[in-house]
Amino acid sequence: MCKKQRFFIELSYHGQHYHGWQYQPNAIAVQEKLDQALSNFFGEKIETLGCGRTDTGVHATQFFAHFDIATEFSEQKQKRFLKSINAMLPYDIAVKHIVKVHEDAHARFDAIKRSYEYHIHFHKNPFKTHTSWLVPDLLDITEMNKAAAYLLEYKDFGAFCKANAANFTNICDVSRAEWIKEGNAIVFHITANRFLRNMVRAIVGTLVDIGKGKHRAQHIRSVIESKSRAHAGASVPACGLFLTEISYPYIVKPFEEILDNE
Template sequence: MSKKQRFFIELSYHGLQYHGWQYQPNAITVQEKLDNALSTFFGEKIESLGCGRTDTGVHATQFYAHFDTEKEFSENSEIRFLKGINSLLPYDIAVKHLHQVHEDAHARFDAIRRSYEYHIHFNKNPFKTYTSWLHKEPLNVDAMNIGASYILDYEDFGAFCKANAGNFTNNCIVSRAEWEVKNDGIIFHITANRFLRNMVRAIVGTLTDIGKGKYAPEHIKHIIESKKRSSAGASVPACGLLLTEVCYPYITEAIEEI
């Protein structure tokens, strides 16, 4: 019997049509579509495990999952794999690379850094309807950036976590939290070693409250220190959120075909 090999698969997806990444018995998810395509391609039941979970309607420009297979790989395998697997996937999910990794590699637990963006635009734009949040009121971005800077001073983000999420810890190490002004809107960039459920959308909701003048920038410190979700702002819509980067201390050279 052949020994199973473990692979990391890098993909991107538009989340509008999906109830998030993770498999659900009564809803369509990205994981379900990917596993069905992998199982068809390899001719065996494949069950992937993702680097995290994204909520309904959230997008990813970079996402990793790992899976195991007994199939043998030859030298030019990635090209045929990418063509084959992408032909089996719907238009809104695309596989970019395949990386062979050691047998204990784990897409979720081995990730050392993740980055998200949240996009906001201020004028109606049909091309941004499902990838950015239309916010009709002006926002004080300078105040929002001052508020965002305080986030770097904390590790416990229970105030921004969805209730009853069941986390073993609410601690995260955030290394970047800032707003970027673009010609057609603004983008919030946030990077951390891990994220809690709903954390980014709750942080953005709180910062936009600051941007509207509801709170002074310093108030975010009191919100974080309260450790209560009820103290923070409402979660913003999922459409503007993108997972943009997931980093590992290893990624072997991608194999080249199947």
């Protein structure tokens, strides 16, 4: 048996049929399906640790997890890894890369930046039912963007955190927050070093209230400064939320590229 090696795995998933990323005692999670496939492939019990957690119904176009293996990862296994793992996984989970990393590398704690998108469409579309939120009202995107810009001026986002969440701190460094029009839809882009539980969906709900004319853009200042979830808008449906990018302070190259360079 060889010394344990640590790997990062990059994947994407459609969250419709899962109760989020993290293991649930009485529900199916993405982590459970991935760990089962990896354990079968390597012939040993594999337990992954994800870069974060997503709620029920939330999607990820980029997600990282790390795991350790004690068995030899032979050249033959390397060549068939992606094809074999993806064949074992459900259609709505796809592994993109495997990356060999330092034994102390950590998918969650080493991440320095995370990005999300929230998708809204305005006309009934059966092909967007599970990947976007249908809002049949006219929204003032200019006012919503004015409000979104205020987010960059604050650090404490407790007002957008799920009630009773056990957070060590509510401090987040938001570096991007803007709505972009894409055809007959709009997409909210937000980037920060970390996010609180339910934070993006609560922010979007507050911004949509502003877009509907219930409040002016400056309202979001009073919400943030209140530090109370009761003052923010309702959490929007999970279907429109995507985790889209995770950044690390080191380069995460696909394993095949590492092999080529060694």
